[in-house]
Amino acid sequence: MKILVPIVLLSLLTFASCKKTTEPIIIDPYHDAYIETSKVLDVPEIAVDYAPEFPSYLTRNGFITPDVDNEKATLGRVLFYDKNLSKTNEVSCASCHIQEKAFADGKKVSDGINNRQTTRNSIGLTSAISIGSSYGSGTPSSFGGGVINFFWDDRAESVAEQATQSLASDREMGMSMHEVVSRVKENQKYYKWLFMEAYPDGISEDNILDAIQQFVNTMGSFHSRFDEGMEANNGNAEDDFANFTVSENKGKQIFMEKCASCHSQFAARSLVPVANNGLYLHYQDKGRGALPNHTSAENGVFKVPSLRNVALTAPYMHNGSFATLDDVVEHYISGIKNHVNLHPNLTTYGQPGLGLTHADKAPLVAFLKTLTDESVRTDKRFSDPFK
Ligand code: HEC
Numbered sequence: 198m199k200i201l202v203p204i205v206l207l208s209l210l211t212f213a214s215c216k217k218t219t220e221p222i223i224i225d226p227y228h229d230a231y232i233e234t235s236k237v238l239d240v241p242e243i244a245v246d247y248a249p250e251f252p253s254y255l256t257r258n259g260f261i262t263p264d265v266d267n268e269k270a271t272l273g274r275v276l277f278y279d280k281n282l283s284k285t286n287e288v289s290c291a292s293c294h295i296q297e298k299a300f301a302d303g304k305k306v307s308d309g310i311n312n313r314q315t316t317r318n319s320i321g322l323t324s325a326i327s328i329g330s331s332y333g334s335g336t337p338s339s340f341g342g343g344v345i346n347f348f349w350d351d352r353a354e355s356v357a358e359q360a361t362q363s364l365a366s367d368r369e370m371g372m373s374m375h376e377v378v379s380r381v382k383e384n385q386k387y388y389k390w391l392f393m394e395a396y397p398d399g400i401s402e403d404n405i406l407d408a409i410q411q412f413v414n415t416m417g418s419f420h421s422r423f424d425e426g427m428e429a430n431n432g433n434a435e436d437d438f439a440n441f442t443v444s445e446n447k448g449k450q451i452f453m454e455k456c457a458s459c460h461s462q463f464a465a466r467s468l469v470p471v472a473n474n475g476l477y478l479h480y481q482d483k484g485r486g487a488l489p490n491h492t493s494a495e496n497g498v499f500k501v502p503s504l505r506n507v508a509l510t511a512p513y514m515h516n517g518s519f520a521t522l523d524d525v526v527e528h529y530i531s532g533i534k535n536h537v538n539l540h541p542n543l544t545t546y547g548q549p550g551l552g553l554t555h556a557d558k559a560p561l562v563a564f565l566k567t568l569t570d571e572s573v574r575t576d577k578r579f580s581d582p583f584k
Pocket residue numbers: 277288289290291292293294307308309310315316317318319320321322328332346347348349350356359360363364368369370409413500
């Protein structure tokens with residue numbers, strides 16, 4: 198039987214070619230499946246390269262290029278933008294993580310399914326080289342500081358765990374993983390080819406979460422003017438950058454002196470993973486203090502966020518309470534409250550405050566804007582693939 202089929206095919210082919218010159222019939226199940234996918238999605242048949250190329254100053258400082266599987270990241274991109282993965286087909290990950298806004302959403306709190314809202318501000322997903330290199334239990338602690346996990350209260354250990362929670366939350370997508378798997382199976386029309394390419398063992402909970410993780414972990418941001426300056430200065434943040442204005446260089450100097458102890462001199466992996474930064478004397482949202490088995494010693498303690506693309510991710514803080522970077526810097530100049538858990542890096546001689554003056558505001562804001570990487574807003578690899 199096995200030998201017969203090709204012979205029959207071959208003779209059919211030769212027979213057909215006697216009549217007129219036709220193209221050879223190639224039976225390619227991958228290509229056929231791709232045709233179906235391409236009716237719904239704008240994804241290339243040969244996966245694009247997701248592997249990042251870091252500036253050498255980051256590599257030299259121990260930031261390691263993550264392993265990227267292009268086919269898995271391609272599938273992750275589709276899952277990230279697929280509204281069918283929410284209970285009411287209203288929202289996808291991308292509804293609250295918008296590319297234009299460096300994957301934050303511009304709102305104080307985010308809109309989930311059924312007109313419900315999240316209790317916290319969406320977090321931009323472009324950290325220095327990838328969110329998984331900055332956060333997560335898999336991160337080598339040699340960068341300084343402890344393990345930094347996901348969410349404002351640091352409660353999820355991996356993007357996969359975080360994604361499970363976002364999918365499950367009835368304020369976000371309202372879906373169990375079991376339901377997510379069924380939805381993907383219902384949409385075989387465009388998912389079949391993507392899974393054939395990425396996971397020959399097929400559609401499963403683990404593969405779905407892995408693909409999302411692969412995609413989110415390729416969202417590095419290292420083409421800012423700050424990166425250019427660092428690269429030109431061989432990673433020396435102390436000297437002035439030739440590509441900066443006087444004000445930006447002044448702001449850089451203040452940042453390195455007053456802010457980098459927590460947010461890091463590379464504006465990369467935070468040196469202090471979580472802290473209280475004195476927003477209030479009494480917090481409505483207790484942050485880590487509200488987690489099971491945590492004590493009041495962690496009330497008002499939140500993630501020290503990445504500042505990459507911070508000019509694009511307004512409003513700010515866990516509750517979106519500051520509308521602009523001016524407001525944030527004003528907080529650090531005059532608003533730091535003497536909360537019992539206030540981090541010592543935000544005190545001077547035991548008193549709350551950094552000794553900043555109003556003259557420091559414009560330079561600091563100008564510096565924070567140099568952390569913007571315009572390329573992340575338009576990079577097609579991270580854009581909505583749905584036609
Ligand atoms: C309804 C809006 C909404 C949806 C949908 C949503 N997110 Fe989020 N996301 C948020 C908010 C709000 C936070 C911060 C929540 C918190 O800290 O408690 C967050 C946090 C995160 C973080 C943590 C970042 C960090 O630095 O700790 C990641 C990663 C993330 N989301 C990825 C995703 C992925 C992947 C999906 C889809 C599976 C998704 N989100 C769906 C609103 C949303």
